[in-house]
Amino acid sequence: MINVRRLAHATLTTPDIDRQIAYYTEVVGLALVERSKDRAYLATKQGLEAIALELGKGNALSRVAFQVAPGTDLGDVSRALGKDGVKCERRKGISPGVAEGIVLKDSKDTLVEIFSDYAFARDDGRSAGIMPLKLGHVAYRVDDVQKTVKFYCDVLGFRVSDWRDDTFAFLRCNTDHHTVNFVYDAEPQLHHIAFEVKDWAEIQRAAETLAKHDIHLVWGPGRHIIGHNIAIYHRNADKVRVEFFCEMDQMKDESLGYFDPRPWHQDRPQRPKVWGPETLRNYWGYGSERVIRGYQTIE
Ligand SMILES: [Fe+2]
Structure with missing residues (x-):
């Protein structure tokens, strides 16, 4: 068993990334951290990545990321998951703040990303929207x-x-x-x-x-x-x-x-x-x- 410490970001699919970026920045009050043609990452003003967007159908969660204790060896995470009979693989570039993680499928087939080390996002200096913690x-x-x-x-x-x-x-x-x-x-x-x-x-x-x-x-x-x-x-x-x-x-x-x-x-x-x-x-x-x-x- 591993010990997840917090929920990190949820990856949602959307048919309209621009519209969702506008919603998450202007209404929810997140900061846009990174944007490519078919992907975007948004973080709270305190620097916690919260939402990743990728092209697809609306109203679907494709992945969810959790953090284990900082400093935890990802090899140990893999071995612990293996002991529980869970297939997983190491992946680089999970998000702007997560250089490396372990990816597995939970029992309902949602992809779960596990990481230990996280680099906080910078505040974008804008005051807009609800700005959750x-x-x-x-x-x-x-x-x-x-x-x-x-x-x-x-x-x-x-x-x-x-x-x-x-x-x-x-x-x-x-x-x-x-x-x-x-x-x-x-x-x-x-x-x-x-x-x-x-x-x-x-x-x-x-x-x-x-x-x-x-x-x-x-x-x-x-x-x-x-x-x-x-x-x-x-x-x-x-x-x-x-x-x-x-x-x-x-x-x-x-x-x-x-x-x-x-x-x-x-x-x-x-x-x-x-x-x-x-x-x-x-x-x-x-x-x-x-x-x-x-x-x-x-x-
Ligand atoms: Fe709730």
Whole structure:
């Protein structure tokens, strides 16, 4: 098993790279790091590469990159993957900030790029758009959630933060409650990508920025119950569902085994658990409604 430490960049295919570059730079507020005819790389203003674009159909994730501890020997990564029966190969030039990595296929056949050493991108000096802190998580619809969770935990070193019955799993690789989520669907596909912003005020600014660009929310603002993040969602021109979130649950100490105390937690302490199928999607906001009949509430 290897130990992934963070989500790096997601590679999305698009039929119109120019349009997506305009969206990611002017609306999302990333910096364009490198551009060629059929490829582009974008990073946060803090220098974390977040999105790679390549020509193809819209709304599809072709690759996802994760970082292991800096300094880790990639040969050791290959050997550990081999021990787990995973075929992989070494590849140079993963991205402008990643000179070399190991490429493998996960259990749902998405290409995964693993690297240890990263060169931060330079700030482009522009102030535009929402300017998130980082790409926080990637959510995927998969036809076998258990198999995918087993792969991410046993091979890549993720831990399960929460389940919603047995169809929706939230996995962490660092203090964040989730870095990947997998939800059951007979047709595997990208569910959404999510960028972290600093706080609730930034969520408001994000919503205003989206509206200014005539992009309207499809869900939120609301506070999720599982993960407890405040979130807003919209779809971009490629129909990719994009979330901005803040205040996600934090597992600050794995040995303590609970999420850092928050006023809205249902349990004290809030530990990883299986939430029932009746669990509402939101604590407040759209998705938290129950139809009120007298003093009774029903879903
Ligand atoms: Fe999300």
